[in-house]
Structure formats: structure tokens, C-alpha cells
Amino acid sequence: MIKKRYILNFPPQSGDKPLSYQLVRDYDIRINILKAEVYPGKRGSLLLELQGKKENIEKGVKYLTEHQVICEPLDKRIHFQEEKCIDCGNCTAVCFAGALTMSKKNWKLEFDKSKCVVCELCIPACPLHLFEIDFR
Amino acid sequence: MPKIKTYEEINQKLKQGKAVVLTAEEVAQMAQSASPAEIAEKVDVVTTATFGAMCSSGAIINFGHTSPPIRMEKIRLNGVPCYEGLAAVDSYIGATACDPENPAYGGAHVIQDLLEGKDVVLEAWGKGTDCYPRKHVRTRINIDSINEFTLFNPRNAYQNYNVAVNTTKKMIHTYMGTLLPNLRNATYSTSGELSPLLNDPDLRTIGLGTRIFLGGTQGFVVWNGTQFHTTRPKNEYGVPVTNAATIAVIGNLKEMSPEYLQAVYYEKYGVSMFIGIGIPIPILDEDMARRVSINNRQIETSVLDYGTVGMPKLEQVNYEQLQSGFIKVKGKKVRTAPVSSLAKARKIAGELKEWLEKGQFELSKPVQIFPQNTSLNSLKETEVEHD
Missing domain, CATH: 3.30.70.20 (Alpha-Beta Plaits)
Known part of the structure; x- marks a missing residue:
């Protein structure tokens, strides 16, 4: 189990998909939302702490990226x-x-x-x- | 009979490389097991230092004359206003001066830019006279093009300083940093047992003409600082428990290093300048040895509420508590943070120690000691008739 923080930037059209739910269900990742700014129709930004198996977190990040979410480690x-x-x-x-x-x-x-x-x-x-x- | 060393004897030992020089932190450590008499016997000089924001600082500049000459009656350096009432091409730029349109860049930044060798735009205006026909000049200057470039700070190196807290519900922005609401943090600004004027609280050796480390070179104490207050309440160790004495200092900026001077901008407060000062204290006798032996537990200061008018005192704490990371204020555990650099102060104390050990720095006996029993006037406002 590892714990890592990511900053997620959502494009305007992504609001209709329950992406974080998928992270929990499909990749067994515990998520902790530390900061969120959502402007419907414009953009959204999240500071997310992901806790789970390393390979699952990697898969989860890949999944988000495939759905046009920019997902970068916080320290970057x-x-x-x-x-x-x-x-x-x-x-x-x-x-x-x-x-x-x-x-x-x-x-x-x-x-x-x-x-x-x-x-x-x-x-x-x-x-x-x-x-x-x-x-x- | 208590042993008394003279300045001449200590300087002789320094020159021969035989003097024992310690930093104020080292001597505080030594004092855990050595008596003042033993310290007076063993130690010749103790170095003290501080690196913090000192708003009452600035530089004297002589620009040199243009041909034909101008009597500069309004002066701007990179847009920052400088004092124009000193003859034709002399000026003084205060660290906190700024153009209200550009509050994050001030006199301190101009001084730093010059110090770092950068070009600065000088613009000046005069009315034009027989002696000084020119009415306007706009040109670039730098550290090599100007004549004198002298750091002259009317109030530096406060002897102790308050701890700042905020009991209100609103965050406030101060020169003591950002104070979170509801006593969520406390800031302090003195280097504690390393702080110059706390190691010689009665100013026996720090006076007019004392040679010091200033901004990376040798400078001098030239007067008591402004707001010089020697009658503040003292604790049982003879240390004032709030901001008290100050010094005015001077030195050649052309010899200084950007490492020991740093322009800063405090959000919603303004510009200031960190000044690196180190003061050597000669251990003339047992009394001086006792003074420099002081440690962080013995140095106390006042916790003031910067959020409330009149800044009421809430608590008295010592520097050991402050440096531990937490203090108690009104029964509440409050996180502490420094706002002056102890790391840099240690570096200065170490550098000054090296200068002394190498015989590169001569101690000077004050030409005159500073006034005793001083206190402060506040500005009383009286009715003024309109013309």
C-alpha cells in the first residue's frame, strides 16, 4: 500500500462521468479529497490523495488520463x-x-x-x- | 581581585592568533559547566549575530555630476522615490520607500539590485538655475558608476522583540508575518542567545564607534538607534522583556555581499530589508562573562496581540519555549515560527569568529557610551489652526 497526492485538472466536458467512483470500485483505491475547485462547464481542479496498491494507483492514473483528466503528482x-x-x-x-x-x-x-x-x-x-x- | 582585560590586550592576542573566540551559543553551552570567572579567564571574545528584517535601513548615494550639472530636486531610482533634499547629487534611499503603484518593489530592492551589479534607472528633475542649468536627466547607473554607496541604518538590531499573535477572527498581515486568526500561530524575530544586544544588555561594549560585521564587511555602530529605550522592565537576568535598545550602523555597501542583505516584501504590509549584523563582545571581566553566558531559557519576551488596538500583552515566554515549536498563550497551545533567520545568524557569528581568529578584525572600544535612562515619547496630536 502506498499513499500519494495528485493534482487533477478536469476538462469542461468531464463532469458527467463519476470518475472517482471508478477509482474506488475498479482499482480499489481509497481516495481523500483535500481540495476541490469546480466551475461547471469550465474546469475543475482536485487535490486527491490516493491510497492503494502501487500498480492499482498507476492503473487508476492511466484511467483518468484516458478520460482527458490531467493527473500529475503534487510535488511536480x-x-x-x-x-x-x-x-x-x-x-x-x-x-x-x-x-x-x-x-x-x-x-x-x-x-x-x-x-x-x-x-x-x-x-x-x-x-x-x-x-x-x-x-x- | 577580579581579572580585567583591556581592549589592547585582547587585540594583541587576536593579532598573534592566540585569542579564544567563541560564538554566543558556544559560550552559553560552556556556561552550563563553567562559572563566569572561569569563562572570563578562558574566553577573550564572543561573537553575536542576527539576520532579520530591519525596516529602518537605507543607503546614501552620490550619483556624480552630469555636464551641464543638475540640482536633483526630485529623484527616482527604478521608479522608487529617493530623498532629494541633500545638495545637488546626494541622495538617501530608504529601504521601505516605494511607488504606491508598485508596492512590491521598493528601496530595499533598488539597493539589492545595485549590490548585485545590476543597472538601475535614475531619473531626476530640477528647476534649472545658473549653477545647475539642467532640468531633467534619465540614465542608467550601477555600483561602479556611483561615487559613495553607504549603508546607513538609523535603527537596527533591536534588543529583544515581541512575539506576535492574533486573537481576532480575521487573518492579519504584519511585519511579523501572516498571523492566523484565533491564536493559530505565534511569530518571533530575535536570534535569542545569539542576539547581539541581549549579550551586552547594559551596552558596556557596544557604543559609538564599535566595529561590527555589517552585510558581509566591517562596519560601525555610529549612534544609538532611534526609539532607543533603556528603561524597559528587565527580568532577573537583567534582560529587557520587550523591545528596548537599538543601534544605528554604517558601512560601505560597495564592500558588502548580497548574501547578507536581502530585500523583502511582506504581502499587504510593504517592503523591508534583511540586514546581517554581527557584533563581537570582548570579555573584559567577570561581569561581561556573566552577560554573554545568558541562554535561551533566561531570555524572556512578551507575547502581544497584534490583532487588538494597543497590542495588549497576553503572556511572557522564553526563547527556549519559542524555539521548541510551541508556547502556551491564555492556556492554549500555540505553534511558533521564527521570522528572522537563525541559520544565517549562525553563519554570520561563525564568519566573524573566523575574521577575529585570523587577526583580520580589530576590536574597537566605544568612543562614547550610549545614553542611560531613556524612554520614548508617543506622538501627541494637538489642534492646528488652518491658515
Whole structure:
């Protein structure tokens, strides 16, 4: 069993199919919706945590892709210019998900992208504007 | 008879490479098992440092004269307004200055761009006089084309600072970062036991003329900082429990490094600048040894509610608690986050230590100590008649 977060972008015409139901039924994947923005007739974006057998998750992602859903691992959608970071800690103040923390050893910023819930609070909180997330 | 070392003796040892230099964190560790007398015996200099946002910063620039010359009476650098009331081609650009149309790019960014060797557009206007006939100039400048480029910061290195929380139901944006509603986070900004003015709380060795690490080069303390407050309540270890003393500093920007100066923009607040400052503290006697031995548990500060007018004090906590990741405020466990870089402060303290050990940095005795018993006026508003 593995657990992985994906960002899904739905095309306008995909609203009529119960895609997540298929993931559960056909691929035995436990899904956890962490964030959703749906604009009927336009587009939809989901942050989904998939839990299941590795091969099933791969099949599930393939299934979504075949139905015109763009499905990318969360960490590929998070851009952080680490080399410019000054380790001030401002982003950790707003990161209630615990993805951004200060190392107690050397007080450098640690970013565990797998914990990110795409609240996007770090984007304006970083005084150097080093974060970008492609959710939509 | 307590042993007393002089500046001259310590400088002699530094020159010979025989001085013992520790960072303030190292000496706090040493103090767990050594007495102040033993520390005074063994240690000659302790390095302290901070790297945080210091809004009251800026640069003096002399642009050089054009031919024919202009008396610059309105000046913009990359669109950012600079002070125009200093002769013909002198100016001061404040870190927080900005064009309201472009609030995310300010004076700090101009300073950083120049420091990084980038071209900056200078535009200036004058009324045109016999001495200065020119009325307008628009050109590019850079760090090599300008004459003096001097960092001069009227208020830096606060001795202690408040912890910020927000008890209201609305998220607020402050210079202490984004404060989540309902006491969901707390931010603090001091490097604790490594912080310069907390290691010499009575400012015995930090005064007019003290040579310091500033932005990657050697600079100087040139005055007490603005809002210099020496009569704040102190705890049993002699440390003020809120923001108290400050220093004004100066140094040659042409020798500084972008690694130790960083322009920042706080959403819905404005521009500021992170300044890297390191101050060496000579261990002249047992009293100084006792001062630098202070540790995070002994340094306390006040938790203020930034969401409420008047910023009421809710709690008093110490830096060991703050650095643990959680504090208790009004009985509630609140997550803490720093807003100044301890990692970079450690790097500065380490670098300054290296300079001292290599005999590249001479300690200077203050020419004059700073005023005692100071406090602050607030701005009282009185009725003003209209003309």
C-alpha cells in the first residue's frame, strides 16, 4: 500500500462521468479529497490523495488520463526556489499542514511536499516570493 | 581581585592568533559547566549575530555630476522615490520607500539590485538655475558608476522583540508575518542567545564607534538607534522583556555581499530589508562573562496581540519555549515560527569568529557610551489652526 497526492485538472466536458467512483470500485483505491475547485462547464481542479496498491494507483492514473483528466503528482506542481531561501521561517508560520518546518538542528527550512494541502498561504507569506503552485 | 582585560590586550592576542573566540551559543553551552570567572579567564571574545528584517535601513548615494550639472530636486531610482533634499547629487534611499503603484518593489530592492551589479534607472528633475542649468536627466547607473554607496541604518538590531499573535477572527498581515486568526500561530524575530544586544544588555561594549560585521564587511555602530529605550522592565537576568535598545550602523555597501542583505516584501504590509549584523563582545571581566553566558531559557519576551488596538500583552515566554515549536498563550497551545533567520545568524557569528581568529578584525572600544535612562515619547496630536 502506498499513499500519494495528485493534482487533477478536469476538462469542461468531464463532469458527467463519476470518475472517482471508478477509482474506488475498479482499482480499489481509497481516495481523500483535500481540495476541490469546480466551475461547471469550465474546469475543475482536485487535490486527491490516493491510497492503494502501487500498480492499482498507476492503473487508476492511466484511467483518468484516458478520460482527458490531467493527473500529475503534487510535488511536480509545487515550485520552490530553494537556492534563494534565507531560512527566515515566515512560511512555516502559516503552514498548518506541517509541510514547511524549521529543522531544529540547523534551523534551515525543510519542505515535505507530500504533506502539502495546497492551501497556498505560503505563496504570499514568503517575503521573497519563492513558492508557486500550479493547482488550476 | 577580579581579572580585567583591556581592549589592547585582547587585540594583541587576536593579532598573534592566540585569542579564544567563541560564538554566543558556544559560550552559553560552556556556561552550563563553567562559572563566569572561569569563562572570563578562558574566553577573550564572543561573537553575536542576527539576520532579520530591519525596516529602518537605507543607503546614501552620490550619483556624480552630469555636464551641464543638475540640482536633483526630485529623484527616482527604478521608479522608487529617493530623498532629494541633500545638495545637488546626494541622495538617501530608504529601504521601505516605494511607488504606491508598485508596492512590491521598493528601496530595499533598488539597493539589492545595485549590490548585485545590476543597472538601475535614475531619473531626476530640477528647476534649472545658473549653477545647475539642467532640468531633467534619465540614465542608467550601477555600483561602479556611483561615487559613495553607504549603508546607513538609523535603527537596527533591536534588543529583544515581541512575539506576535492574533486573537481576532480575521487573518492579519504584519511585519511579523501572516498571523492566523484565533491564536493559530505565534511569530518571533530575535536570534535569542545569539542576539547581539541581549549579550551586552547594559551596552558596556557596544557604543559609538564599535566595529561590527555589517552585510558581509566591517562596519560601525555610529549612534544609538532611534526609539532607543533603556528603561524597559528587565527580568532577573537583567534582560529587557520587550523591545528596548537599538543601534544605528554604517558601512560601505560597495564592500558588502548580497548574501547578507536581502530585500523583502511582506504581502499587504510593504517592503523591508534583511540586514546581517554581527557584533563581537570582548570579555573584559567577570561581569561581561556573566552577560554573554545568558541562554535561551533566561531570555524572556512578551507575547502581544497584534490583532487588538494597543497590542495588549497576553503572556511572557522564553526563547527556549519559542524555539521548541510551541508556547502556551491564555492556556492554549500555540505553534511558533521564527521570522528572522537563525541559520544565517549562525553563519554570520561563525564568519566573524573566523575574521577575529585570523587577526583580520580589530576590536574597537566605544568612543562614547550610549545614553542611560531613556524612554520614548508617543506622538501627541494637538489642534492646528488652518491658515
